[in-house]
Amino acid sequence: MKDTSRSDDEAATRIETLVVAAGRPPREAGASANVPVELTSTYAADGPVIYARGGNPTWSAFEAALGELERGHALVHPSGMAAITAAFSLAPRGGTVLVTDATYYETGDVLRELETTGTTVVRRHASDTAGFLEALPGADLLWLESPTNPLMDVVDLAPILARARELGVISVVDNTVPTPLLCRPLELGADVVVHSVTKYLSGHSDVILGATVVPDTARGHDLGARLHRYRTLHGAIAGPMEVFLALRGLRTLAVRFERACASTAELTARLEGHPAVARVRYPGFGAMLSIEVAGDAAAAERVCAATRIWLHATSLGAVESQLERRRRHPSEPETVPENLVRLSVGIEHVEDLWADLDRALMAALG
Numbered sequence: 001m002k003d004t005s006r007s008d009d010e011a012a013t014r015i016e017t018l019v020v021a022a023g024r025p026p027r028e029a030g031a032s033a034n035v036p037v038e039l040t041s042t043y044a045a046d047g048p049v050i051y052a053r054g055g056n057p058t059w060s061a062f063e064a065a066l067g068e069l070e071r072g073h074a075l076v077h078p079s080g081m082a083a084i085t086a087a088f089s090l091a092p093r094g095g096t097v098l099v100t101d102a103t104y105y106e107t108g109d110v111l112r113e114l115e116t117t118g119t120t121v122v123r124r125h126a127s128d129t130a131g132f133l134e135a136l137p138g139a140d141l142l143w144l145e146s147p148t149n150p151l152m153d154v155v156d157l158a159p160i161l162a163r164a165r166e167l168g169v170i171s172v173v174d175n176t177v178p179t180p181l182l183c184r185p186l187e188l189g190a191d192v193v194v195h196s197v198t199k200y201l202s203g204h205s206d207v208i209l210g211a212t213v214v215p216d217t218a219r220g221h222d223l224g225a226r227l228h229r230y231r232t233l234h235g236a237i238a239g240p241m242e243v244f245l246a247l248r249g250l251r252t253l254a255v256r257f258e259r260a261c262a263s264t265a266e267l268t269a270r271l272e273g274h275p276a277v278a279r280v281r282y283p284g285f286g287a288m289l290s291i292e293v294a295g296d297a298a299a300a301e302r303v304c305a306a307t308r309i310w311l312h313a314t315s316l317g318a319v320e321s322q323l324e325r326r327r328r329h330p331s332e333p334e335t336v337p338e339n340l341v342r343l344s345v346g347i348e349h350v351e352d353l354w355a356d357l358d359r360a361l362m363a364a365l366g
Contacts, residue, residue: 015069015181016254023065023247035061037244054232058240062247063211066201069180070193070213073224076246077231078238080176080196081106083210086230087172087194088141090223094118095140100126100155102148104174105331126153132160139164142171147283149177149316150290150326150342151335154283161189170223176200176317178286181257186215191223199317200287202249203256207242256319256347260287263350267343270354276303276361278339288316290326290342297338299364300325304341306360309352316344321353 025031041052049055059076066074077083084107091097091114099111101123111121122139124131126148132155136142142164146155157173164171172192173185179200185193195201197209212227214220231237268282268289276299279292293300304312304323311322314329322344326332345353 018068019065019253020251022068023061023063025061035244035247037240039240053235053237056240056243058243058247059238062243062250065247065250066180066195066197066211067213069184070175070186071184072186072193072213072215072220074211074213075224075227075231076197076238076243077210077212078236078242079208080194080198080210081110082231082236083194083196083212084174085110086227086234086236087192087212088114088143089230090170090172090192090226091119091141096120096122096138097141097143098122098124098132098135098139098169099143100124100145100148100153102126102151102153102333102335103143103145104149104176105326105329105333107143107145107174108333109331126151126155129156129159133163136160136163136167136169139167139169142169143174144172145174145177146183147177147286147288149288150332150340152281152283152288152290157183157185157190158188161185165189165191177288179253179257181254182285186213186220191215191219192227196317197246199315200257201253201317202246203253203318204245204249205315205318205320207245207249209238209242209246257287259347260345261285263287263347263353264289264343264345266350267345267354267357270358274358274361276365281340287345288343289345290340292337293339293341293361293364295339295364297325297327300339300341301328302364303360306363307356309348309356310343310360316342318344319347321346321348323357 038057043049063074122135144155171190173190174194176196193213195211197211214224264287271277271280276294277291278294282289311320313322325341327338
């Protein structure tokens with residue numbers, strides 16, 4: 001395999017190979033294939049790590065792997081929300097944050113809390129590229145999701161991130177839903193990428209973790225140092241066992257995601273025109289879609305309650321398929337229809353997923 005971007009001893013260039021190869025120990029005689037879990041709070045003096053709140057070899061392995069995938073330097077956080085709040089800490093107090101008008105609902109909660117402390121939040125629709133470009137000169141921090149969760153609207157990242165870079169606006173992209181397999185925002189000019197590692201990266205509904213990633217530039221190093229200091233001072237650190245499990249899960253990301261994306265495309269085609277579905281929201285890629293059930297909120301709830309294979313749960317990106325009516329959460333914005341059901345497609349056989357979903361939809365009709 002020809003290496004186009006790395007040194008001679010780092011021959012893995014395709015991302016499907018990197019998810020398996022990155023973050024491994026050196027290949028030496030008798031060496032382990034995996035970085036072990038290091039369970040310690042204390043290190044002997046004069047080594048690379050002073051105290052375990054500042055670093056851990058298990059963290060380092062995961063951070064190296066994710067950094068390779070996103071083409072930057074990663075920092076692990078104890079949850080996706082910890083990564084999100086760390087990224088928002090980069091905005092100056094009392095500054096202006098520019099965001100999509102629909103975001104992950106707890107990101108919206110953080111924004112509303114920031115507004116109570118003097119931060120100005122400017123919202124634009126995901127598809128309003130001109131609106132973002134017009135608002136950027138007055139912003140301190142730009143926050144984007146593409147596609148948005150749960151409306152599945154797509155942002156034209158490249159021109160917006162390029163303009164933010166020209167103006168010196170700190171730009172953050174939540175890349176949880178597309179994953180680095182479909183999008184690498186740092187290559188488009190983003191300053192920070194955020195992940196809920198809980199979701200696709202670990203992929204098995206067994207850990208809570210987050211991550212931030214910055215580019216390998218002087219600006220990126222400065223932002224990375226600020227994020228690391230925020231993590232350390234707030235004591236917001238991850239457990240080594242959780243990080244070990246996330247790294248193990250990461251190894252199968254490419255095959256899991258390929259299967260889930262193929263099934264999502266097939267389910268989307270079948271849902272179009274279904275008598276129990278008023279609208280299908282699918283960005284054209286990825287392993288998620290949302291549907292608006294024909295009828296009201298109660299009809300949508302009946303769909304979620306009637307499935308046997310799909311898990312009715314408030315998460316996404318796992319091997320098991322999941323669905324949920326999102327407006328059951330009080331913080332979900334009113335722009336999300338009451339009858340919207342978000343679907344996260346897993347790796348089960350697509351025919352079984354379809355039979356289960358179709359049965360639940362038809363039951364909700366009558």
